Amino acid sequence: MQTPKKVGITGSGLVGSLLAIYLKRQGHDVDVYDRRPDIRNMEFSGRSINLAVSTRGWKALDHVGIREEIQALAIPMDKRAIHVQSKPVYYQYYGKEGEAIYSISRGVLNKKMIDLAEKEGANFIFESKVWDVSLSEAILYTGDSEKKDLEPQPYDLIFGADGAFSRIRHKMQRSSMFNYSQSFLKTGYKELSIPANAGNTHRMDKNSLHIWPRGEFMLIALPNLDGSFTCTLFMPYHGENSFEQLDTESKVQAFFKKYFDDVVKDMPDLITEFFKNPTSSLVTIKCEPWTSFDKVALIGDAAHAIVPFYGQGMNIGFEDITVLNQLIEQHGDDWKSIFEDYQTERKPNADAVAELSYRNFMEMSSKTADEMFLLRKKIEKRFSEKHPDKWMPLYSRVTFTTDPYSEALKQGDLQKAIMDDIMKMDSIEKLWDSERVEQRILQELNQS
Amino acid sequence: MQTPKKVGITGSGLVGSLLAIYLKRQGHDVDVYDRRPDIRNMEFSGRSINLAVSTRGWKALDHVGIREEIQALAIPMDKRAIHVQSKPVYYQYYGKEGEAIYSISRGVLNKKMIDLAEKEGANFIFESKVWDVSLSEAILYTGDSEKKDLEPQPYDLIFGADGAFSRIRHKMQRSSMFNYSQSFLKTGYKELSIPANAGNTHRMDKNSLHIWPRGEFMLIALPNLDGSFTCTLFMPYHGENSFEQLDTESKVQAFFKKYFDDVVKDMPDLITEFFKNPTSSLVTIKCEPWTSFDKVALIGDAAHAIVPFYGQGMNIGFEDITVLNQLIEQHGDDWKSIFEDYQTERKPNADAVAELSYRNFMEMSSKTADEMFLLRKKIEKRFSEKHPDKWMPLYSRVTFTTDPYSEALKQGDLQKAIMDDIMKMDSIEKLWDSERVEQRILQELNQS
Numbered sequence: 032m033q034t035p036k037k038v039g040i041t042g043s044g045l046v047g048s049l050l051a052i053y054l055k056r057q058g059h060d061v062d063v064y065d066r067r068p069d070i071r072n073m074e075f076s077g078r079s080i081n082l083a084v085s086t087r088g089w090k091a092l093d094h095v096g097i098r099e100e101i102q103a104l105a106i107p108m109d110k111r112a113i114h115v116q117s118k119p120v121y122y123q124y125y126g127k128e129g130e131a132i133y134s135i136s137r138g139v140l141n142k143k144m145i146d147l148a149e150k151e152g153a154n155f156i157f158e159s160k161v162w163d164v165s166l167s168e169a170i171l172y173t174g175d176s177e178k179k180d181l182e183p184q185p186y187d188l189i190f191g192a193d194g195a196f197s198r199i200r201h202k203m204q205r206s207s208m209f210n211y212s213q214s215f216l217k218t219g220y221k222e223l224s225i226p227a228n229a230g231n232t233h234r235m236d237k238n239s240l241h242i243w244p245r246g247e248f249m250l251i252a253l254p255n256l257d258g259s260f261t262c263t264l265f266m267p268y269h270g271e272n273s274f275e276q277l278d279t280e281s282k283v284q285a286f287f288k289k290y291f292d293d294v295v296k297d298m299p300d301l302i303t304e305f306f307k308n309p310t311s312s313l314v315t316i317k318c319e320p321w322t323s324f325d326k327v328a329l330i331g332d333a334a335h336a337i338v339p340f341y342g343q344g345m346n347i348g349f350e351d352i353t354v355l356n357q358l359i360e361q362h363g364d365d366w367k368s369i370f371e372d373y374q375t376e377r378k379p380n381a382d383a384v385a386e387l388s389y390r391n392f393m394e395m396s397s398k399t400a401d402e403m404f405l406l407r408k409k410i411e412k413r414f415s416e417k418h419p420d421k422w423m424p425l426y427s428r429v430t431f432t433t434d435p436y437s438e439a440l441k442q443g444d445l446q447k448a449i450m451d452d453i454m455k456m457d458s459i460e461k462l463w464d465s466e467r468v469e470q471r472i473l474q475e476l477n478q479s
Numbered sequence: 480m481q482t483p484k485k486v487g488i489t490g491s492g493l494v495g496s497l498l499a500i501y502l503k504r505q506g507h508d509v510d511v512y513d514r515r516p517d518i519r520n521m522e523f524s525g526r527s528i529n530l531a532v533s534t535r536g537w538k539a540l541d542h543v544g545i546r547e548e549i550q551a552l553a554i555p556m557d558k559r560a561i562h563v564q565s566k567p568v569y570y571q572y573y574g575k576e577g578e579a580i581y582s583i584s585r586g587v588l589n590k591k592m593i594d595l596a597e598k599e600g601a602n603f604i605f606e607s608k609v610w611d612v613s614l615s616e617a618i619l620y621t622g623d624s625e626k627k628d629l630e631p632q633p634y635d636l637i638f639g640a641d642g643a644f645s646r647i648r649h650k651m652q653r654s655s656m657f658n659y660s661q662s663f664l665k666t667g668y669k670e671l672s673i674p675a676n677a678g679n680t681h682r683m684d685k686n687s688l689h690i691w692p693r694g695e696f697m698l699i700a701l702p703n704l705d706g707s708f709t710c711t712l713f714m715p716y717h718g719e720n721s722f723e724q725l726d727t728e729s730k731v732q733a734f735f736k737k738y739f740d741d742v743v744k745d746m747p748d749l750i751t752e753f754f755k756n757p758t759s760s761l762v763t764i765k766c767e768p769w770t771s772f773d774k775v776a777l778i779g780d781a782a783h784a785i786v787p788f789y790g791q792g793m794n795i796g797f798e799d800i801t802v803l804n805q806l807i808e809q810h811g812d813d814w815k816s817i818f819e820d821y822q823t824e825r826k827p828n829a830d831a832v833a834e835l836s837y838r839n840f841m842e843m844s845s846k847t848a849d850e851m852f853l854l855r856k857k858i859e860k861r862f863s864e865k866h867p868d869k870w871m872p873l874y875s876r877v878t879f880t881t882d883p884y885s886e887a888l889k890q891g892d893l894q895k896a897i898m899d900d901i902m903k904m905d906s907i908e909k910l911w912d913s914e915r916v917e918q919r920i921l922q923e924l925n926q927s
Contacts (some may be wrong), residue, residue: 177625178626204661207663207760208663208716208760209663210660210661210662210663211659211660211661212659212660212661212662213652213657213658213659213660214658214660215655215656215657215658283894347730416789
């Protein structure tokens with residue numbers, strides 16, 4: 032338990048809510064500001080991608096004893112279901128027996144997290160926009176309009192959990208020596224859906240993350256508890272097969288008929304949703320430093336927005352909280368050290384997961400349709416099962432361990448170099464499960 | 480001559496003023512806004528690095544017939560004068576006989592450029608801050624305070640020439656799909672000076688850019704017409720030998736005595752200047768797109784701020800204007816095509832010169848003190864003189880040609896790979912001017 036502080040958090044999203052729970056447990060007074068209305072009174076917005084909770088996320092929930100309540104709202108997915116055109120569905124397991132990622136609706140989870148944080152005693156202030164912040168004094172300024180006089184809200188500590196377009200970070204960016212980048216993909220996304228069967232059963236295997244890889248674009252579907260799937264179409268903004276091109280109902284219908292014929296029959300609201308739901312952008316944001324005057328810190332997407340292709344956005348945000356909490360317990364009231372170590376430890380991991388997530392778009396959209404890629408995964412899996420001490424597949428290390436992301440990236444690059452060599456072996460299609468391939472991998476591992 | 484447009488330019492710096500001259504020549508109405516007072520009525524600020532005008536800069540001035548007037552204010556520097564500790568000064572020529580870069584004070588040049596632009600009929604509005612801009616309508620909003628009602632200033636076209644911390648770009652950054660990065664060096668800089676001798680003569684060779692390379696830090700000095708030199712100390716903010724460390728007069732005195740003993744006697748105002756002049760930061764800024772709604776474009780530092788170590792900041796800004804003017808003549812009133820081609824042509828070149836400038840800090844501060852590096856330059860120079868059709872040194876291509884910067888970077892990387900091999904040859908110190916070295920370079924060039 033620490034000397035109680037008055038803490039302001041901007042953003043009542045997943046990271047803001049969980050951080051509020053952790054800080055209440057440490058004995059602090061916690062106010063959480065959000066410019067939006069209480070999500071619990073709203074229909075969720077139709078611009079989301081279902082979340083996949085994995086090991087790092089569960090660890091953070093477990094530590095404050097709320098894992099079970101959340102898990103009851105989630106569906107385990109132990110595999111990818113890959114829908115290549117004119118071929119039967121191919122199932123690729125994510126990890127070992129019993130390992131799975133958990134599909135959960137962002138809206139459902141966020142509502143629950145706010146309930147839990149309120150129960151801990153956190154004070155939520157909705158529809159209150161933070162227009163400015165004094166970083167040196169830890170004062171938030173709220174009010175109806177930037178043009179009018181603003182109300183100062185003084186705190187001992189402030190956490191910016193206000194997402195990719197963080198107002199707190201925006202203020203930091205205007206100070207000198209703040210390194211910052213925002214980089215948009217030329218690909219956007221749109222939420223669609225597959226409703227439940229009558230009787231609330233799922234129309235496809237519910238324990239899979241379904242992918243329709245089509246090269247430059249792809250459709251994915253993640254299961255919901257009510258029998259429906261939340262789908263996301265990822266596609267370039269411009270060019271052939273782009274959001275720009277699909278500007279009439281008949282073009283959308285023809286496009287889905289051509290490329291997603293096996294699923295379009297299960298999407299009765301396709302046309303309505305396609306034109307109602309916004310096309311959202313995908314951005315990677317990096318910055319440094321994450322802290323200011325030992326009083327203000329960024330956390331979650333505000334510090335490191337990433338593209339969603341590794342399913343790690345929420346998981347890394349929750350892990351930020353795990354690490355921050357460990358440092359609070361280690362350093363007590365020494366917030367200077369807490370903030371310094373927090374940034375030193377998290378920044379390289381955030382950079383690593385940004386890189387991994389960016390790369391994974393190619394893997395999901397193109398390579399999962401490629402037989403040589405699937406063979407490569409089979410070889411890796413076989414070797415990993417025989418030599419679990421020598422080889423943990425990159426996906427498993429990222430998803431099913433709490434090893435630092437930076438270490439995962441490093442090991443992943445090493446494994447990639449070895450597998451590039453292996454895949455060049457003559458007749459690898461026939462040899463793939465041979466002693467020779469296994470020995471060659473062992474030999475390269477020894478040399479590396 | 481084009482259909483006359485009403486054009487607003489933000490920023491009365493070098494690029495803003497020269498652009499005003501070009502646009503007046505094309506027949507447009509031109510207003511130039513600056514939030515600062517008229518520089519012609521001010522003492523210049525003591526936070527500048529002298530400029531080195533080179534071929535690209537001269538070309539842009541020449542085209543509107545003002546080269547001679549400007550050149551009269553500049554001093555040619557045909558070489559580096561390298562002051563290694565406890566060694567005689569070493570002179571390294573920049574190019575061939577007759578090739579030089581031209582030292583000019585930023586303040587002197589800027590005052591002259593504003594005079595010339597006013598003479599062309601451009602309308603300068605000083606002490607008028609642009610708080611906001613409508614990108615889609617090309618309206619600038621000016622006024623005394625952001626809190627009060629702003630005055631709309633409608634234009635047909637707007638150019639943001641408002642430097643590294645551009646307000647126009649800041650507005651663009653808030654729109655979706657705008658890629659942006661700002662990256663600060665951990666090294667800052669401070670302006671110092673060497674006054675003239677009695678009789679306005681220079682205390683050192685006036686046709687040299689003087690460098691005192693000291694590894695992590697360096698001092699440079701560029702000549703002024705009045706016999707003085709403008710010096711710049713580049714040094715890390717923190718750590719050993721840093722601005723942070725030099726916090727007392729005696730520490731500054733001891734530091735200069737230790738590292739710059741041959742020049743400190745010529746710096747009578749050192750202590751006053753060191754504590755009066757600000758420590759300024761060095762930033763690289765990249766963004767994309769540079770244009771918005773075919774009505775607003777960024778130019779100069781606003782589009783591509785770079786670190787000063789290649790002496791190209793002003794030169795690339797002026798070259799932006801040369802290219803823009805060529806496109807205006809090519810496309811006439813088709814501003815959509817002008818803006819599209821402008822960005823397509825300039826962006827890769829801006830990225831290339833950012834990279835070259837960043838790399839050159841190491842060359843100037845460390846490598847110019849390294850004998851093997853100087854030998855490498857001698858080998859390159861010898862080969863280049865014998866085979867001018869086969870090898871143009873990178874520095875020359877950047878500085879003394881108008882070849883695209885992106886091409887210079889590419890050729891430079893190729894040459895570097897070859898020279899890395901050459902420098903590994905046994906006894907290269909003895910062999911350097913031999914037939915064998917020459918043949919080896921020719922052979923590697925043929926293979927590349």
